[in-house]
Amino acid sequence: MRPFLICLLAGLTAAPLALAQPYKGYHPAAPVDPDWPCDQLLVPKLSAASYWAATIPAKAADNWRDNDSYSAMVTNIVNRDTPEAKALATARAYIAHQPKAKRAAAAAALFGAAVDEANDERDEVINHLDDLSRRQKNLSDTIQTIENKITAIPATATGTQAQLRAELVGERDLRIQGFQDTQHTISYACAVPGDYDRRLGALARALQGNQ
DSSP states (O other): OHHHHHHTTTTSSSSSOOOTTTOOOOOSSSSTTOOOOOSOOOOSOOOGGGGGOOOOOOOOOOGGGGGGHHHHHHHHOOOOTHHHHHHHHHHHHHTTTTTTTHHHHHHHHHHHHHHHHHHHHHHHHHHHHHHHHHHHHHHHHHHHHHHHHHTTTTTTHHHHHHHHHHHHHHHHHHHHHHHHHHHHHHHTTTHHHHHHHHHHHHHHHHHHHHO
């Protein structure tokens, strides 16, 4: 590969791309998903038992989403756009309004629903990351194919060959830019699953300390 192409790709948020081989910036966390593009460990599903120090709450009732106000509260608590302090305050207020004898069960049910919601939202992010990873690998192959065509045309070529070479260089550079832009998106998205993990941890502590 030409040195200038390597330099262009060295600015990626992950490791530099070796276009003649599979992309070296990918570090699958587990063999079950070789397309996982993040350095962060892939945890396919979050479990309530990982956070709940007291009695592990049973799985949230399947119909909790049928209660519009309750569902909206759970979504708001889990949503990453909701500031954590506000989300925890909402959860504490809900438990505080329950009869004292029912607070432990209400807290467990709320947390179970939050885990369900977090897993649903995480699934969308994880699936999107898998799609982006596969797209990047295909784009890597495309860039390499174009680079091979450029290499086959002498830099001193004239006429139609020179024009073809210039067009190929432009196409290659455009695709490299697209690769770099997507890589930045992946870098940002890779942090999202962990955000849900941290939010559930904070929620579990808040709920168990407010019964």
